[in-house]
Amino acid sequence: MTSPTTVTKPTKPTKPTTRAEARTSQVVTPRRRPLSRVGDAMLVLAAATGALCIALTIAAAVFDIRVTLFSTGSMSPTIPAGAAAVARGIPASEVRVGDVVTVERAGKLPITHRVTSVVAVPDGDPEARRITMRGDANVVEDPFPYDVERVRIVMFSVPGIAPLIDGVGTPPVMAGVTGAATVLVVAIFWPRRDRGDRSRRRRPRGRA
Structure with missing residues (x-):
């Protein structure tokens, strides 16, 4: 004889019997x-x-990468006034006619123009070059040639961002950015209790 098979019915989840148990059974998800x-x-x-x-x-x-800000339009329309150009340092021996390069000048601001000629410097360093340059918007070459051993060649430029870059570096803007960052950090990390934590910490009160 075979013994009768006992069928176990699935048990239904018990419902909370009190309001306190109903509150504690709910999962509180804190909202950010x-x-x-x-x-x-x-x-x-x-x-x-x-x-x-x-x-x-x-x-x-x-x-040896630098950012050059253009305040004049001597290289327009290739690099208009207000543009910023990224330039990389190279030996003067690698300069070719047609390159746009930045040349350092003693006692003056650097100048960025297009190379019109390149020759060796007589009785000079073998790596040095004498170059002449002219701005794309100018009708004549720069007054004097430049004897250089190293220049920075322009890789690309972005129009219109020179004032923004120049303004970021001013003391008022730097002070404002520093103050805003300080307030933001304090506001984010200041200790505070979440409503979800408070509700979970309450002790449920049952019926007497």
Whole structure:
């Protein structure tokens, strides 16, 4: 004979019997405050900006890369006034006619123009070159040639951002950015209790 098979019915979940148990059985999911979301976005932006600054610092030190701001239109329309150009340092022996290069001048601001001729410097360093240059918007060449051993060749330029870059470096803007960053950090990390935590910490009161 075979023994009768016992069928176990699935048990239904028990319902809370009191209001206190109903409150405690609910899972409270704390909602993030708008300030917290804005703070996270600002922190991501600050981290990206910091990473970019670090990358530019390393590039400047290792590859001799500099950013040149154009306040005049002597290189228009190729590089208009208000543009910023990224230039890389190269030996003067690598300069070719048609290159746009930046030349350092003793006691004066650097000048960035297009090379019109390149020759060796008589009785000079074998790596040195005597170059003449002219701005694309100018009708005549620069008054004097330049004897150089190293120049910075322009790789690319971005129009219209020179005022922004120049303004960021001013003391008022730097002070404002520092103050805003300080307020943001304090607002994000200031200790505060969440409503969800308070509701979970309440002791349920049962019926007498």
